[in-house]
Amino acid sequence: xxxxxxxxxxxxxxxxxxxxxxxxxxxxxxxxxxxxxxxxxxxxxxxxxxxxxxxxxxxxxxxxxxxxxxxxxxxxxxxxxxxxxxxxxxxxxxxxxxxxxxxxxxxxxxxxxxxxxxxxxxxxxxxxxxxxxxxxxxxxxxxxxxxxxxxxxxxxxxxxxxxxxxxxxxxxxxxxxxxxxxxxxxxxxxxxxxxxxxxxxxxxxxxxxxxxxxxxxxxxxxxxxxxxxxxxxxxxxxxxxxxxxxxxxxxxxxxxxxxxxxxxxxxxxxxxxxxxxxxxxxxxxxxxxxxxxxxxxxxxxxxxxxxxxxxxxxxxxxxxxxxxxxxxxxxxxxxxxxxxxxxxxxxxxxxxxxxxxxxxxxxxxxxxxxxxxxxxxxxxxxxxxxxxxxxxxxxxxxxxxxxxxxxxxxxxxxxxxxxxxxxxxxxxxxxxxxxxxxxxxxxxxxxxxxxxxxxxxxxxxxxxxxxxxxxxxxxxxxxxxxxxxxxxxxxxxxxxxxxxxxxxxxxxxxxxx
Numbered sequence: 001x002x003x004x005x006x007x008x009x010x011x012x013x014x015x016x017x018x019x020x021x022x023x024x025x026x027x028x029x030x031x032x033x034x035x036x037x038x039x040x041x042x043x044x045x046x047x048x049x050x051x052x053x054x055x056x057x058x059x060x061x062x063x064x065x066x067x068x069x070x071x072x073x074x075x076x077x078x079x080x081x082x083x084x085x086x087x088x089x090x091x092x093x094x095x096x097x098x099x100x101x102x103x104x105x106x107x108x109x110x111x112x113x114x115x116x117x118x119x120x121x122x123x124x125x126x127x128x129x130x131x132x133x134x135x136x137x138x139x140x141x142x143x144x145x146x147x148x149x150x151x152x153x154x155x156x157x158x159x160x161x162x163x164x165x166x167x168x169x170x171x172x173x174x175x176x177x178x179x180x181x182x183x184x185x186x187x188x189x190x191x192x193x194x195x196x197x198x199x200x201x202x203x204x205x206x207x208x209x210x211x212x213x214x215x216x217x218x219x220x221x222x223x224x225x226x227x228x229x230x231x232x233x234x235x236x237x238x239x240x241x242x243x244x245x246x247x248x249x250x251x252x253x254x255x256x257x258x259x260x261x262x263x264x265x266x267x268x269x270x271x272x273x274x275x276x277x278x279x280x281x282x283x284x285x286x287x288x289x290x291x292x293x294x295x296x297x298x299x300x301x302x303x304x305x306x307x308x309x310x311x312x313x314x315x316x317x318x319x320x321x322x323x324x325x326x327x328x329x330x331x332x333x334x335x336x337x338x339x340x341x342x343x344x345x346x347x348x349x350x351x352x353x354x355x356x357x358x359x360x361x362x363x364x365x366x367x368x369x370x371x372x373x374x375x376x377x378x379x380x381x382x383x384x385x386x387x388x389x390x391x392x393x394x395x396x397x398x399x400x401x402x403x404x405x406x407x408x409x410x411x412x413x414x415x416x417x418x419x420x421x422x423x424x425x426x427x428x429x430x431x432x433x434x435x436x437x438x439x440x441x442x443x444x445x446x447x448x449x450x451x452x453x454x455x456x457x458x459x460x461x462x463x464x465x466x467x468x469x470x471x472x473x474x475x476x477x478x479x480x481x482x483x484x485x486x487x488x489x490x491x492x493x494x495x496x497x498x499x500x501x502x503x504x505x506x507x508x509x510x511x512x513x
Contacts, residue, residue, distance in 0.1 A: 047379060054204025057378040058367045060440050061134040061274045069131075069280050074288060076213060077127075080272060080357075081292030083215035085262070086223070087354040088347050089164070089171045090297060092325040093261050094304030099311065099321070101250040104240035108305040111251050115258030116297030119412075122266035122419050124290035130273030131280035133437045137270040137361070138368045141418070143435050144425045145456065146449015152456065153418050154368045157267040160411045161362035164264070165389030168355040169193045170397055174326025175348035179341045186324075189348065190393045196352050198386040201359040202379045205275065208356055215353035216296075222343040222350075223303065229340065230332035233314050234306035249485030253468060256486050260412025262297050266419055268361035307332055359385050413467065416493040417459035421452055424500050429508065448511050451503035458499045463492030 047053065067073075097108030129140045138157060141150040173189030200211050242250055273285065307328060311318040320331035329347060333340030363381035366373045373381070439445035465474040466487035476491070477484045 047377070050203075052203055052206050053379065054206065055377070055379075056204075058136050058139055058364055058374065060139070060437065063134070063278055066134070066275050066277045069277055073276065074284055076209060077273070077285060077288040078292040079214075079216060080209065080212045081123075081265075081289055082296045083212045083219070083353045084265075084357055085293055085296035085354065086216050086219045086300060087168075087351045088175060088300075088326070088329055089168050089351050089354055090261060091300040091304040091307075091329065092171055093258060094301040095308040095321075095325055095328070096257065097254050097305050098238065098308040101254045102241040103247075103250055103254060105234075105236050105238045105305060105309050107240050107247075107251055108254065108308070109302055111255040112258045112301035112305055113298045115255040116262045116301055117294045119259035119262030119264075120290050120293035120297065122263040122415065123269035123293060124286045125419070126266045126422070127269035127273055127289045128282045128285045130270035131276035131278060131285065132282070133270070133435065133440075134274050134278075135270070135437060135440050136274065136364050136368070137266075137268050138365055139440050140270055141267070141422075142440065142446050144422045144447070145418075145452030146447045147443035149449035149453035149456070151369055152453075153267065153414070154365050156411070156414050158362050158365040158369075160264050160415075161268065161358035161365065162385060162389045162392070163411070164358045165194075165197070165355050165362070165385065166392040166396065168197075168351040168358075169390060169393040171326055172348045172351045173393070173397065174324040175329055175344050176326075178320075178324070178327040178330040179344040179348070186397050187394060190390060190397070193349070193352055193355065194386055194390040194393075196349070197355040197359055198383065200352070201356050201363070201386070202382045204360070204378065205272070208360060209272070211356065212353060215350070218346050219350045219353070222346045223299070225336075225343050226329070226332050226347075227303065229334070229336055230303075230307060230310065233310045233317070235309040235313050236306070238309040238312060244481075246481035246483060249481035249483065252480075253486040256412065256489050258297075258301060259489065260415075262293055263415050263419070264411050265293065265357075266415050268357065271361050271364060272357065359389075410467075410469065413463040413488045413492050414456075414460065416489045417456055417463070417496045420459065420493040420496040421455055421500055424497065425452075425504065428501060429504055445513065447513055448507055451500055451507045454503055455496045455500035459492040459496035462495035463488035466491040 094108065094112045097103045097112060098105070101108075103111065126137055126140075129135070129137065133140055138150065138154040141153050144150070145153060169190040170186075172193035173186040176189035176192065177184050177186045200207055240247055240250075269289065273280075276285075307317070310332075311321050311328070316334070317328060317331050321328040326348070330340070330344045333343050336343070359382060362385040363378050366381045366385070367376070367378065368374075436445065466476045467474050468477040468484040468486040468488070473484045474488070477487055480487070
């Protein structure tokens with residue numbers, strides 16, 4: 001995104017209005033400051049005077065507050081997602097193909113790349129609603145699931161964003177500790193990543209986009225160095241240890257896991273485009289977002305699969321992975337001496353680019369949850385979000401593998417179900433009538449949500465009976481292969497697609513909204 005001009009930032013900082021003000025006046029009163037009536041208000045006024053700090057929360061960005069789209073603005077869409085996902089945490093996801101699912105190099109590579117590409121279509125689609133509406137993603141969700149039922153999706157999205165914050169801090173801390181030969185505690189590394197993330201995410205959109213515009217450059221350099229350093233020890237002929245239906249079940253489960261990682265950005269994707277004008281080309285927004293996510297995931301997924309296969313033929317790599325995935329990444333730079341450790345530091349700090357958008361969206365999600373959250377400034381909620389996932393990272397620093405296997409897949413279930421509702425509401429029921437984006441804060445002008453809530457719960461029921469997790473395997477999932485298969489995403493979204501249209505048609509006929 002082109003750097004915001006000073007006057008644009010001033011306009012941005014002038015917007016105030018609570019999320020629960022009736023929308024008949026919300027858009028018109030957005031620029032009127034309320035008199036400070038408490039310590040928090042006075043404190044917020046003082047903080048808001050800091051240059052380049054985004055004061056705006058979930059209030060709709062009016063067309064007059066947006067800036068003109070340029071070629072650089074479109075390019076920023078690509079750079080944003082390329083920087084965000086060209087990171088070590090996504091590389092660690094693909095390690096699980098050979099190490100946890102028993103897949104060979106070719107099977108793991110194909111499932112990982114294809115899963116990432118398919119999953120990227122979700123956030124690419126949802127990102128188009130940012131310029132169109134001027135609303136944040138979880139505010140847009142009100143138009144599809146209803147004002148109150150959408151809070152369920154919002155809560156789950158907060159969990160996703162905070163969960164990724166925890167994982168990012170863990171990965172960064174592991175690599176920094178490995179670079180220091182264990183002389184630097186993982187705890188210190190976690191704090192380093194959290195503090196830098198907090199600084200950028202607190203300032204908000206302008207500083208956030210400036211950071212993401214360039215964060216990919218050092219990452220791509222050190223990752224190519226890793227390819228050259230580790231390449232000779234990667235085993236591209238490593239074969240799958242499974243056969244028949246059990247092999248197919250593992251392929252599907254791993255593909256679903258990799259899909260979950262990329263699709264999980266869908267409930268936040270529109271947040272970063274709300275300052276783009278309404279006439280921004282939707283096909284460009286979709287395509288550039290999709291390419292940025294797909295290419296970055298494909299690159300790190302392939303590298304992660306390669307490192308995982310190397311652990312079976314290189315005892316030192318296997319020992320490194322026994323310590324942590326971060327140590328394995330650093331082992332890939334073996335033989336490069338001090339330069340390899342320098343590359344490791346860049347890798348560790350690279351996860352910050354992945355952590356910033358999630359932290360930013362988590363704070364917005366807390367505001368969407370209700371009137372009390374909406375009254376708390378975004379920058380303060382950012383501080384709270386960082387404190388929460390930093391504490392979780394400190395507590396879970398010895399269980400990263402389990403977090404990846406369980407957390408990512410579980411989050412992918414609800415996102416796929418949510419996207420099924422959005423697609424059908426958009427393409428079947430709103431294709432001609434469109435949306436009244438000024439109704440974003442008025443429950444009486446938004447859908448009741450009976451259809452959205454029911455379809456969402458039915459989808460979850462389908463996901464539960466078909467999920468395959470360490471702590472639970474659904475009865476349908478058990479029927480596939482010897483160890484089961486994770487069918488949750490596919491069955492959950494499929495049941496939702498079947499249930500939502502007739503329920504929504506009845507809801508419109510009964511309540512006319």
